Amino acid sequence: MSKLIVSPSPHMLSRNSTANIMYDVVIALIPALFVSVVFFGFRTLLVTAVSVVSCVVFEYLIRKLMKRPNTIGDFSAVVTGVLLAFNLPPAIPIWIVILGDFFAIVIVKQLFGGIGQNFANPAIAARIMLFMSFGTYMTTWTSPFAYKGGVDAVASATPLMEINSANTLDLFLGNVPGCIGEVSALALLVGGIYLVIRKVINPVVPVVFIGTVFIITWIAGDNPVNQILAGGLMLGAIFMATDYATTPASFWGKVIFAVGCGIITAVIRLFGSYPEGVSFSILLMNLLTPLIDRITFVKPFGVGGAKQNV
């Protein structure tokens, strides 16, 4: 008689897996990647490919060095690679991309314990590091369709500089200078809706984050629709403020997190000397997440005594 397996219940598992979740995120980012090629040419594919390969290689090497099990199969390094590339301008030198990947994977992620243990979103932290270190490269923008030739390749400003005069439709479709993955609100929203349907992300953080920026900029007198379509807000709110390890677990925790991100983004955009505030807001709120988790602790069922609701 063949040996029967005896193990504790449950004996049925869902089809969820870490890899499936990561595949879904990559699928959700494909529309934005496609749009980036349309507006900025094939260089965006090169940057993204280099970023992905570097992330995977760095993860493989550092895990080997640390004598830990190989985790590149869970595809999370690929996701970080794509997200970091999306946070960079199309003309970024390739060596800077690789440097950013090293910082994201080796320092922010693996040295703190790997997937699930990172204290901040690796792509956001790497973008900030690159921005601090290579300000010029990180703010050299490319005009859309510049690759078709004859047009001035280097744009001097992103729409965030003159937010109220920017063309709303351009902002929505992505026909503006900016980072590779952040320009097209439409492509990012399509990806975001896919992730909500696939139950990969809870829509509360993107909705509250974007909503808070909308409300504050509206009160401040700016064009709120332009504000939420411009810059890295869509990319950050949908894909990086929803990173599992660095955001609160409970519903109200997520709300507090998203409101905090929204306030900081809006304040930096309105009053700060940087045009962009999304990455700083996410990083700062990532750091506060453990405290937010503590104050939004969900009480188990029945703790606090019996209740008779009829």
Place this chain on the structure above:
Amino acid sequence: MSIVKSKRFLHGAKVSHFKNTHEAPTVDLPLPEKLVVPMIQHMGAPCEPIVKVGDKVYLGQKIGESPAAFSAPIHSGASGIVAEISDFHTSFGASCKKVVIQTDGAQTLDPSIRKPEIKNREEFIHAVQESGVVGLGGAGFPTHVKLNYKDIDRVHTLVVNVAECEPYITSDYRACMEDTSEIANGVRAVKKYLGIEKVFIGVESNKPNAIKALDQAFEPTENVTVVELKSLYPQGAEKSIIYATTGIVVGKGMLPADCGVIVMNVTTIGFIGKFMMDGVPLVSRRITVDGDIVEHPKNLRVPIGTPIQALLDFCGVDAEKAGKILMGGPMMGTPVFDTSAPIIKNNNAIVLLSQAASVIPPTTACIRCGKCIAVCPMRLMPAKLEKAYDKRNVENLKALSVDLCINCGCCTYICPAKRHLAQKNQLGKLLLKAQAKEANAK
């Protein structure tokens, strides 16, 4: 005579239902040559055999009992001769005795059996005890102990559990369709002798025929409401069904009876209803046989003590193909080590999983996705509990209320990293118990 849709529910996981045997009428399993009757088939103290090898026994004759109050007597499922009394290991790892009966095929009923005459609550509870009935939904809690709770006068509501939320199992559903009058009888008996005012019958929405049948079995004056529950595992968990039907939140560390409610499985109540009419103790029960390797799943009426192999032979199942054979459903069932294991009182199904379905995937790192927290009916945080157990942090385990875990398995089910969350919770509970024992001993 009213059907109500429940508006509230505790969380859970959307598992596939696989209710392939909903419309399979119960078929009698032919009597096997031998019945293997273990002396533990319930929660509480094991019984001692009260027969000797060579004794002639009748169908329904008491063959095991315990002087302890928290126990239930055991009766023979066939007439025949006691062939052997020896040691037995249950699938839970406990040790007890077993009584092996060589059946004679005649099924001669014990002549001392007659319809019970009940005049009051005490006699009712005594009769329930003598019938040997325990929680037939799977828990095996001695029913007479539940009905004899010290504050039973405070109990004003009976909840009948027809959730049957586990995949594959349909034995409670078939009881609703085939034994409807017995169920109604049982509800009336419990209501009368315990002085209960209200009855709620909770049925998951995937059993519309049962909802109708149960609703029609009662008069409007009987104050029986059928509540349609969301088909979300584990709506049949005690605290979940109480919350969904009555809105009552049973406090941590309290029993439902402390909040005025008792919950009974529908098959248990149906048995009590039948016992009130014919006095025959618990000697057989309905078993669903199903699983991904079972081509012809069936519902069978099986004498208690029948080896599982007899059920597999009758259904034409090749046990060689199985990776796991479970007593119970795939979410909370207990695997058996081989098919000579007998059917016991609180089994309601035998589920066979293929080798492919029995593979335990490798565990990967927790990604803090929070799905386990979203899915837990008791609103616990399995990811945090696991960390606390791994560090043997008893203070944290207590603070995170690991003792509220009902072992439904939703957290392990939903985890993308395939972590053994529910299993670690059970270890956490054992750790707390061991610590408490040590502290008391000092």
